[in-house]
Amino acid sequence: MKKFGVLVVLALLVVGVLGVQAQDSPVELRIAWYDDGNEGTVLRDLLDRFEADNADIRVIVDTVPYQTILDQLPLQVEAGEAPDMARVSAGERYRGFYLDLRPYVADPAYWEASFPAAVLQWLRESGEESDALYGFPNQFTVTGPFINRTLFEQAGVDVPSDSSDAVTWEQWTEAAAAVAEVTGVYGIAIDRSGHRVAGPAFTEGATFFAEDGSVTIDTPGFRTFAQLLLDWHSSGLTPAEVWVGSGGTYAAGAPFFISGELAVYMSGSWQIGNFATNIGDAFDWEAVPNPTGDGGSTGMPGGTAFVAFAQTEHPEEVARVMDYLASEDIYREFVERTLFIPGHQGLGELDYQTDVPAAQQSLQVFAAEALKLSDQAYELQYGGEAFAINNPIRDRLTQAITGELTLDDAIARIQEDVDAALAAAAAS
Amino acid sequence: MAPSARASDRRTHRPGFSLRTLFSPITWLLSLVYDGIVNVVDFIMHPLQNVLGVRRMAYIFVLPNLLIFAIFILLPMILNFYYAFTGGTNLFPEDRPYVGMENLNTLFTCGNFLDPNTCRADIFWRALINTGGYVVSQVTLTILLSLISALALNKGLIGRGFFRSAFFYPVLLSPVVVALIWKWILQQDGLFNALIVSLGGDRQPFLLSAQWAQAWVVVISVWAQMGFYTLILLAGLQAIPGELYEAASIDGASPWQSFRSITLPMLMPTMFVVIVLSIIRAVQIFDQVFAFTGGGPGTATTYMVQYIYSVGFSNQQNQYGLASAASLVMAFALLLLTAVQLWLGRRNEAT
Numbered sequence: 001m002k003k004f005g006v007l008v009v010l011a012l013l014v015v016g017v018l019g020v021q022a023q024d025s026p027v028e029l030r031i032a033w034y035d036d037g038n039e040g041t042v043l044r045d046l047l048d049r050f051e052a053d054n055a056d057i058r059v060i061v062d063t064v065p066y067q068t069i070l071d072q073l074p075l076q077v078e079a080g081e082a083p084d085m086a087r088v089s090a091g092e093r094y095r096g097f098y099l100d101l102r103p104y105v106a107d108p109a110y111w112e113a114s115f116p117a118a119v120l121q122w123l124r125e126s127g128e129e130s131d132a133l134y135g136f137p138n139q140f141t142v143t144g145p146f147i148n149r150t151l152f153e154q155a156g157v158d159v160p161s162d163s164s165d166a167v168t169w170e171q172w173t174e175a176a177a178a179v180a181e182v183t184g185v186y187g188i189a190i191d192r193s194g195h196r197v198a199g200p201a202f203t204e205g206a207t208f209f210a211e212d213g214s215v216t217i218d219t220p221g222f223r224t225f226a227q228l229l230l231d232w233h234s235s236g237l238t239p240a241e242v243w244v245g246s247g248g249t250y251a252a253g254a255p256f257f258i259s260g261e262l263a264v265y266m267s268g269s270w271q272i273g274n275f276a277t278n279i280g281d282a283f284d285w286e287a288v289p290n291p292t293g294d295g296g297s298t299g300m301p302g303g304t305a306f307v308a309f310a311q312t313e314h315p316e317e318v319a320r321v322m323d324y325l326a327s328e329d330i331y332r333e334f335v336e337r338t339l340f341i342p343g344h345q346g347l348g349e350l351d352y353q354t355d356v357p358a359a360q361q362s363l364q365v366f367a368a369e370a371l372k373l374s375d376q377a378y379e380l381q382y383g384g385e386a387f388a389i390n391n392p393i394r395d396r397l398t399q400a401i402t403g404e405l406t407l408d409d410a411i412a413r414i415q416e417d418v419d420a421a422l423a424a425a426a427a428s
Numbered sequence: 429m430a431p432s433a434r435a436s437d438r439r440t441h442r443p444g445f446s447l448r449t450l451f452s453p454i455t456w457l458l459s460l461v462y463d464g465i466v467n468v469v470d471f472i473m474h475p476l477q478n479v480l481g482v483r484r485m486a487y488i489f490v491l492p493n494l495l496i497f498a499i500f501i502l503l504p505m506i507l508n509f510y511y512a513f514t515g516g517t518n519l520f521p522e523d524r525p526y527v528g529m530e531n532l533n534t535l536f537t538c539g540n541f542l543d544p545n546t547c548r549a550d551i552f553w554r555a556l557i558n559t560g561g562y563v564v565s566q567v568t569l570t571i572l573l574s575l576i577s578a579l580a581l582n583k584g585l586i587g588r589g590f591f592r593s594a595f596f597y598p599v600l601l602s603p604v605v606v607a608l609i610w611k612w613i614l615q616q617d618g619l620f621n622a623l624i625v626s627l628g629g630d631r632q633p634f635l636l637s638a639q640w641a642q643a644w645v646v647v648i649s650v651w652a653q654m655g656f657y658t659l660i661l662l663a664g665l666q667a668i669p670g671e672l673y674e675a676a677s678i679d680g681a682s683p684w685q686s687f688r689s690i691t692l693p694m695l696m697p698t699m700f701v702v703i704v705l706s707i708i709r710a711v712q713i714f715d716q717v718f719a720f721t722g723g724g725p726g727t728a729t730t731y732m733v734q735y736i737y738s739v740g741f742s743n744q745q746n747q748y749g750l751a752s753a754a755s756l757v758m759a760f761a762l763l764l765l766t767a768v769q770l771w772l773g774r775r776n777e778a779t
Contacts, residue, residue, distance in 0.1 A: 071742045078519040240636045241616060247722015248738055387744045402726030421745040427525055428516035
């Protein structure tokens with residue numbers, strides 16, 4: 001009886017193990033993903049079609065908050081627990097961990113012709129002379145302001161960009177204040193992000209990068225915009241929740257704009273889908289060109305890349321999924337349905353699927369903005385030092401806004417933080 | 429022996445058919461599996477016992493727990509120590525260059541230790557000062573209010589059971605839930621401000637002004653934790669023999685006198701536990717505040733653990749060495765606090 005019992009348990013275990021192995025399951029691939037708008041839904045739809053034609057592959061999309069992609073994905077990857085693929089906004093963070101898709105994709109020449117060389121290079125190790133294909137940009141973004149035209153009309157204030165091609169940030173501030181004065185809403189806001197501040201700072205004449213490769217934050221242009229940001233807060237022109245009430249994280253001013261409580265909102269092209277869905281035609285909104293200043297007129301480039309990690313156990317299957325999503329028709333459908341500016345150079349005229357005229361108009365404005373980005377802006381985005389610069393700007397300026405630091409001290413601290421982060425990275 | 433004999437008695441008296449007959453094949457199979465599992469364990473343990481002897485078998489039983497302790501507590505502690513003296517942003521220990529005291533130097537380079545602005549790691553000092561202020565105010569308030577409510581509950585007031593549950597209820601909530609509930613109440617367009625506006629007042633920047641935010645963080649954590657300590661103190665109060673109060677009242681002692689001469693001294697051992705627990709917990713404050721204010725406005729509610737977390741993990745700069753060094757400082761502070769408390773406790777016992 002005793003021995004018999006032991007045998008039964010062992011037999012059950014063996015049957016269980018064999019049973020699990022015997023199942024002929026498709027290869028499971030995982031994508032770490034985050035959403036600004038409807039792109040997760042569109043992606044799932046496209047993947048469902050892929051799976052229908054490729055029964056041997058199942059793709060699971062793990063949608064997480066953007067902050068998780070920023071904070072946890074780098075650790076996961078470095079610890080050897082990378083997903084097979086991911087949507088990332090800081091492509092330089094994972095250099096050295098990407099899977100070179102060149103040996104696996106059907107037509108590497110298509111990839112090279114379709115995607116900007118700068119973005120493909122962005123994913124390679126600095127100084128790496130290679131033709132490796134680590135991923136592709138699935139979205140190109142440009143920062144720039146939106147306005148609530150209905151509020152301007154209600155207040156009887158002229159929209160400055162209607163009569164001039166070169167409106168300054170100071171003029172926008174004045175106009176926004178006039179609108180706020182009459183209508184009782186907030187005048188102007190900018191996302192709590194160093195990346196968002198950089199465009200206006202460059203416009204005011206800031207230069208972070210010198211020829212010799214050094215990084216300097218304290219320039220008159222940077223000071224001008226930092227002071228303007230402080231003034232927006234001290235005068236109550238901007239909703240304090242965005243910069244002061246958000247602790248140490250990224251925060252968007254979008255909820256205030258969507259609820260019609262904000263006249264001018266500095267954000268970027270990725271908000272278009274969000275606004276088309278959540279504002280629609282509830283009021284007249286539109287994108288306006290980036291203001292002009294001593295440094296010209298520039299926003300910040302940006303966007304996300306869809307990348308594959310070398311830790312995957314199924315490189316061939318990963319490449320099939322990547323090839324599918326990068327293919328012209330699928331890519332076109334993705335951006336047309338998500339209202340993204342494509343990072344694909346060969347799509348030609350796009351037929352954006354929105355019946356919101358403001359979305360169409362804004363897409364055109366941002367497409368024009370993409371052509372006038374400054375060298376400093378490109379250097380910050382693709383030079384590999386953004387991780388050391390953007391967050392200190394965000395966090396130290398917040399301290400200046402709350403009064404913990406003077407603006408002078410804040411700028412000195414930004415420089416110290418940037419130097420420390422660059423030194424730590426260099427020591428690795 | 430006896431129970432099984434009784435069971436077999438019952439078996440002989442059972443009726444001809446019952447549900448049990450229907451299930452008997454299943455029960456038989458289950459008992460077979462159970463027997464099997466027990467015997468597999470026996471299969472391994474018996475020879476082991478023959479080799480090791482009965483006394484040493486105890487080590488085998490504590491081994492799983494010891495392994496968990498070693499992997500999840502001891503190893504990270506040792507690694508933390510090592511990381512504190514290395515630099516760079518690499519994750520794996522073997523890729524990290526040794527930098528000696530550099531991280532600790534960074535933390536302790538200060539023009540004036542009372543002014544964070546003169547320190548190289550200014551946020552570290554802000555976090556340290558914030559934590560100090562929080563610990564003092566939160567622990568004092570928690571102990572005071574827990575004591576008062578325990579005394580009230582011990583007085584057999586009407587609805588005692590209800591109040592006991594009401595005080596304890598927040599303890600059951602996850603810290604993040606507590607934070608989110610209060611955030612909804614206190615934010616600019618939250619419940620509290622709506623109430624104030626409807627009564628004709630002006631909105632208050634509960635989460636946007638440093639003073640308000642710091643105060644609310646204390647209030648909320650007192651609210652969330654008080655019930656736990658109240659319960660412990662109540663148990664302590666109920667363990668004080670009633671005869672003592674009787675004797676005191678016969679001797680003509682006033683309520684205040686019996687509180688000072690009987691309740692407080694008799695409650696001291698319990699009180700001591702409560703103080704130790706609440707201080708350690710207060711120093712480690714993180715999750716609730718992180719979800720509630722995120723450490724803001726500015727750095728007004730940034731405490732030590734959040735500083736460590738943000739330097740190491742959330743600021744995209746991954747300065748694990750600096751974070752580990754700050755952890756060491758915090759561990760040292762906790763060690764010191766515990767030592768002082770132990771010493772005070774011993775002295776207390778001795779008197």
